[in-house]
Amino acid sequence: MTSAAPVLSAQAIRRAYPLAGRSVEAVRGLSLEVMAGEWVAVVGTSGCGKSTLLNLLGAIDRPTTGRIVIAGRDVSALGDAEATRFRLTGVGFVFQRFYLMPTLTAAENVELPMAEARVPRAQREARARELLAYVGLDGRADHRPFQLSGGEQQRVAIARALANRPALLLADEPTGELDARTGAEMIALFDRLNRDGTTIVTVTHDEELAQAARRVVHMKDGVIVDDVLRRPLDARA
Amino acid sequence: MPPAPRPLLAGLLAGVLLLPSLRPVPLRAQTQAPIRVPVAARRTIAVDERLAAAAGLAIGDTVRLAPTAGSLGDLVRIVAITRRGADPSEVARNEFKVRLHLDHLQAVTGSGDRVGRFAVRSSADASDEPNAAPDRVAAAINQAAFGFRAYPASAVAVETSSTFRVVNRFHRAIGVITIVASAIFLLCITLLKVDERRRDVGALRLIGCSRATVLRAIVLEATLVALIGSLLGAALGWAASAIVNWYYQGLYQTPLRFTLVTPGIVGFAVVLSLGLGVVSGLLAGRRLVRTAPLELVGR
Ligand SMILES: Nc1ncnc2c1ncn2[C@@H]1O[C@H](COP(=O)(O)OP(=O)(O)O)[C@@H](O)[C@H]1O
Ligand SMILES: [Mg+2]
Numbered sequence: 001m002t003s004a005a006p007v008l009s010a011q012a013i014r015r016a017y018p019l020a021g022r023s024v025e026a027v028r029g030l031s032l033e034v035m036a037g038e039w040v041a042v043v044g045t046s047g048c049g050k051s052t053l054l055n056l057l058g059a060i061d062r063p064t065t066g067r068i069v070i071a072g073r074d075v076s077a078l079g080d081a082e083a084t085r086f087r088l089t090g091v092g093f094v095f096q097r098f099y100l101m102p103t104l105t106a107a108e109n110v111e112l113p114m115a116e117a118r119v120p121r122a123q124r125e126a127r128a129r130e131l132l133a134y135v136g137l138d139g140r141a142d143h144r145p146f147q148l149s150g151g152e153q154q155r156v157a158i159a160r161a162l163a164n165r166p167a168l169l170l171a172d173e174p175t176g177e178l179d180a181r182t183g184a185e186m187i188a189l190f191d192r193l194n195r196d197g198t199t200i201v202t203v204t205h206d207e208e209l210a211q212a213a214r215r216v217v218h219m220k221d222g223v224i225v226d227d228v229l230r231r232p233l234d235a236r237a
Numbered sequence: 238m239p240p241a242p243r244p245l246l247a248g249l250l251a252g253v254l255l256l257p258s259l260r261p262v263p264l265r266a267q268t269q270a271p272i273r274v275p276v277a278a279r280r281t282i283a284v285d286e287r288l289a290a291a292a293g294l295a296i297g298d299t300v301r302l303a304p305t306a307g308s309l310g311d312l313v314r315i316v317a318i319t320r321r322g323a324d325p326s327e328v329a330r331n332e333f334k335v336r337l338h339l340d341h342l343q344a345v346t347g348s349g350d351r352v353g354r355f356a357v358r359s360s361a362d363a364s365d366e367p368n369a370a371p372d373r374v375a376a377a378i379n380q381a382a383f384g385f386r387a388y389p390a391s392a393v394a395v396e397t398s399s400t401f402r403v404v405n406r407f408h409r410a411i412g413v414i415t416i417v418a419s420a421i422f423l424l425c426i427t428l429l430k431v432d433e434r435r436r437d438v439g440a441l442r443l444i445g446c447s448r449a450t451v452l453r454a455i456v457l458e459a460t461l462v463a464l465i466g467s468l469l470g471a472a473l474g475w476a477a478s479a480i481v482n483w484y485y486q487g488l489y490q491t492p493l494r495f496t497l498v499t500p501g502i503v504g505f506a507v508v509l510s511l512g513l514g515v516v517s518g519l520l521a522g523r524r525l526v527r528t529a530p531l532e533l534v535g536r
Contacts, residue, residue, distance in 0.1 A: 055531065060443060060530065081447065081448075084442065084446070087443065087444065087445035088445025088446070089445070095440075099439075099534065101440070112441075112444070113444055113446075116446050
């Protein structure tokens with residue numbers, strides 16, 4: 001599972017927002033490589049450009065300049081339809097505020113990206129069950145989001161992000177809406193996912209979450225100022 | 238026991254007979270009891286059910302029938318109570334009807350040979366015998382007769398219902414205005430309702446659902462809502478129509494149907510509402526899927 005090829009390679013990416021007549025750069029010439037099997041935590045103060053970076057990596061947003069290659073695919077200049085398709089199958093995204101469909105059950109929420117990718121029903125039902133069991137929600141498959149706690153909703157969101165077997169899991173402040181204890185459970189789940197081979201990039205200002213990652217990248221004013229490898233890939237703890 | 242004498246306006250038809258003059262002749266009827274005149278000797282009349290209800294009359298009753306209030310008139314026996322026809326021109330008039338044989342009518346009013354109108358019914362079936370068709374018969378009569386004109390019943394109906402057709406056109410205009418206004422209203426409601434789902438649409442787009450998928454879902458939902466709405470509306474309209482008919486048929490003692498919900502109307506309503514649903518869903522959905530997903534979820 002741990003090949004040496006980079007799953008993610010970003011080169012000199014910039015993202016400028018037009019603001020009050022002038023242009024403000026949220027990401028200014030940032031380069032980053034992530035190997036398969038890594039877990040990178042991007043940390044930094046609020047407003048330093050973490051979310052902007054993650055949106056660029058997940059083909060939610062496009063860099064003003066620079067190149068982003070994920071799993072061999074250049075995603076920095078995709079049109080809307082291709083970017084949408086890439087978000088469906090190329091990456092899995094976990095959001096701070098979960099973004100589950102309120103009218104669908106947990107299982108249906110997990111099945112949604114698979115249905116969009118035209119996975120046959122029996123197959124997606126089986127995979128949704130499997131994923132919900134993996135994140136510890138076997139008994140809650142038929143519950144709707146409002147019947148679930150924040151931590152449980154985030155678990156459903158993680159299962160949904162993994163549905164189409166993405167090359168990379170991206171998470172923007174996944175513990176941001178959770179209390180400390182639920183946050184710790186979430187960190188344990190990410191750790192287990194990573195140990196089972198999932199390549200992860202999390203963006204956070206949660207110190208605990210950063211401490212659990214193998215590698216911590218510090219951002220300031222749209223650039224990387226520090227890159228610490230805390231636990232090499234071959235060092236199995 | 239005998240109710241007070243009531244003035245009667247007789248616009249009368251003895252099956253085929255109309256009043257001698259175009260102006261109704263006032264008659265007077267009053268109940269009499271006890272009755273000692275030999276029953277078999279009396280002439281017979283028919284009264285309409287509204288009169289029967291108002292004066293408490295029943296078949297077999299004997300009443301006094303006179304051309305003017307206070308005059309002696311005849312004692313007559315009621316042998317039939319007639320229903321009113323479904324004729325709009327009869328609905329709103331507060332009048333009673335008595336039917337008697339023509340010779341009897343002439344004797345009671347003292348004015349003979351004054352038939353103004355009469356109806357002729359052809360006993361042959363027009364589909365077997367082309368010459369029995371009403372317009373052919375009318376034409377034949379007009380050729381042969383002098384001093385009066387014959388009209389087929391349908392022409393008379395058109396003539397007498399011209400007021401109602403004006404009213405009908407007026408109703409249609411109100412209907413069109415209502416439909417246009419509510420269409421605009423529904424369009425706005427759909428736009429607002431779909432806009433409430435910005436976040437969900439944004440989330441769907443973020444996790445990789447295509448514009449087409451999202452648009453299809455919105456249009457499908459709008460169409461379903463429109464279909465259910467139009468069926469509920471048709472059911473409501475049918476119930477309202479039934480209540481209106483029940484009330485006014487009772488009020489005016491007529492079998493006339495005041496409102497109609499026809500399959501054509503229901504079909505028109507369903508098609509119109511489906512069209513509105515699809516169009517408003519498309520318009521509202523297109524606006525959303527063209528917006529950047531990050532903007533939809535709100536950062
Ligand atoms: N859509 C936008 N338009 C204008 N400025 C934006 C937009 N999104 C983010 N920014 C700005 O870019 C900077 C980085 O934002 P963000 O990536 O959300 O930071 P972080 O996630 O690290 O808190 C901030 O100064 C923010 O105000
Ligand atoms: Mg952020």
